[in-house]
Amino acid sequence: MSVKAFAAKLFAKRIHAKTQKWANNPVETQQKVFQELIKEAAQTQFGKDHDFGAIKNHSDFIQKVPVRDYEGLKYYVDKVVKGEENVLWKGKPLYFAKTSGTTSGAKYIPLTKESMPFHIQAARNAILSYIQETGKADFVSGKMIFLQGSPILEEKNGIKLGRLSGIVAHFVPKYLQKNRMPSWETNCIEDWETKVNAIVEETIEENMTVISGIPSWVQMYFEKLKEKTNKPVGEIFKNFNLFIYGGVNYEPYRAKFENLIGRKVDSIELFPASEGFFAYQDSQKDKGMLLLLNSGIFYEFIKADEFFTENPKRYTIGEVELGVNYVLIISTNAGLWAYNIGDTIQFTSLKPYRVIVSGRIKHYISAFGEHVIGKEVESALKEAMEGTDVSVNEFTVAPQITPKEGLPYHEWFIEFENEPENLEDFALKIDTAMRKQNVYYDDLIVGHVLRTLVITSVPKNGFQDYMKSIGKLGGQNKLPRLSNDRKIAQFFEIKE
The missing domain is CATH 3.30.300 (GMP Synthetase; Chain A, domain 3)
Structure with missing residues (x-):
């Protein structure tokens, strides 16, 4: 075992102990997050407009802060984009994660100095949870690839903006820099097909141990590798044994991936979004991803089949049930308040709280009242x-x-x-x-x-x-x- 792998095991043990502490006290943890968010934002424009000073509990919050999507919050976001301070959160954001909206063109999701570290820590802790549970750590000495957007950032009124994955690329820890692929130059290529071809050339002779990305685009990378070498990916990368993914369900791709790789590999599912990093798979044995209750996000849940009714009930973590389809509502230390991100989730465990992503509240079929998700x-x-x-x-x-x-x-x-x-x-x-x-x-x-x-x-x-x-x-x-x-x-x- 390398020194790096040994150190990773020790670090994993320490982080696991910290995680267990808040995971075993979910209601108290969320209550603490809620109180801190309200206190920190009380003097912002949003906080004053919604009388944060008078909010003592969740019931007060429901009365004063309605559920909104991006369109509903756009009045405030536009002020932040123009460069105004203390609008949704204290000061100015560090970044905007720029995403494509369906009705409003580009969407600008703020990332603050308080919220940004949690995006990095969650991805790291997902890997550490895997090491803690399985004892496997040798992969940390190999090369790791993260298929992501370009890290080239624009600037708008003094605030840098880009794709979330491109922003995160600027925060890769120093101890991973030597292992991380592709090169900065290749990562900056905008055209996806050109980029994947360049990644194939850069990685084909390397000792790849971890590969990460959205399954559909990783599949494209695997197909090009196989096409170039006429070998399965697992033969090209003999030490590749861990696939990390998020964004979509892996199951429809699993059989295809195992065929392309030539064998089974372990996988870790993540639940990141521009609005926050919500959950990661903390166990290879148990279904679902650990909901991150201690990461500057206060969660509310609305039953999906009640979502479009007038004044649907907003549940907190201690009130949820297994197997119910909930719309996920968040309030964050980036200044999103009772914000509907559009995802629906179901709980697979209540001790600890684990979830699966069941779909999108806007992505469904109910042309005949069938409510298919x-x-x-x-x-x-x-x-x-x-x-x-x-x-x-x-x-x-x-x-x-x-x-x-x-x-x-x-x-x-x-x-x-x-x-x-x-x-x-x-x-x-x-x-x-x-x-x-x-x-x-x-x-x-x-x-x-x-x-x-x-x-x-x-x-x-x-x-x-x-x-x-x-x-x-x-x-x-x-x-x-x-x-x-x-x-x-x-x-x-x-x-x-």
Whole structure:
């Protein structure tokens, strides 16, 4: 064992003890975070406008601070972007994480000197949790790659801005700098395909032990490696044994990855976003990711099926239940208040509090009242693939409300690596799995409102072509699993 690996084990033990302390006192930990946030922001413009001085508890907070999304908070964000101080949080932000909004163009998410360290610590602690549980630490002596956006930053009124992953690249700890790949120059390449080709050239002869990124874009990297060498990735990188990912569910990609790698590797799931780093997988044995209750974020939860009703109940950590689909609401030390990030989660454990990401509150299908969410379509596809040699590169689902003939249906656009012999039989398998999970969908099938789902095969690299067409190829961009309209579907419709 190298000195570096030995030191990593000692560090992991220390961080594990600290984590257990707050994880075993969840309600008290969140209450402390809540009080500190309110106190620190009381003299900001937002704090004064919402009478933070009079907020003593969560009930007061509910009365004075409504749930908002970016559009609802934009009045204040615009002031911060213009360079005003003490608006949402004390002083000015260190950075803006710039993301693409669907209705307001670019979104500017503030990152402050109080919030920024938690983004770095959470990623580090995820790896340390893995070391603590498994005892595996030799990988820290090898090379690690983080597929991410460009670290080149712009500036707006004295505040630097860029993609979150690009900002984080400026905070890589010194002890990782020598191990980290790709080079700074390669990381700065904007065009994703050019960048991946350059990464292949830089890494192909290296001792890669850890690879990290959104699965769909890591898959592209793996495919180019295999294409260049005609070898599985696990043979090219003999010591590669840890894949770290976030942003999307890994399960639809797992079979494909294991085929590309040539063997199984351990994986760690992360739940980061521009608005905060919310959770990471702390165990290889237990389902879900540890919700980070001590990271400057106060969480509220609204049941997804009540979210669009008037004044839905806002739950705190001590009130949540297992298996319920919740919309995640956050208040943070970056100045986001009762903020809806758009993600839905479910708790898999209450001791400690672990979650899975079940989808997006805006990414669903309910064209007929079926309330289908991302977790359901991913689970149904996985169940249909079990025991077969079918493998899938990517997929998305949309409703077909006005078919040329017959009943409406859900249309699944699937890019297969290995296509099933009979698409209709495979569609029926997925449909059966969907009906078991979603009673509303089952009722619509039984009641002859909908017919069995239809699969449309997407040509190889079809989804990459789609993402390229909308300017979102690579980086941290993700294909929506579900749409309640046909905007994505229209790209793949065959022109007669």
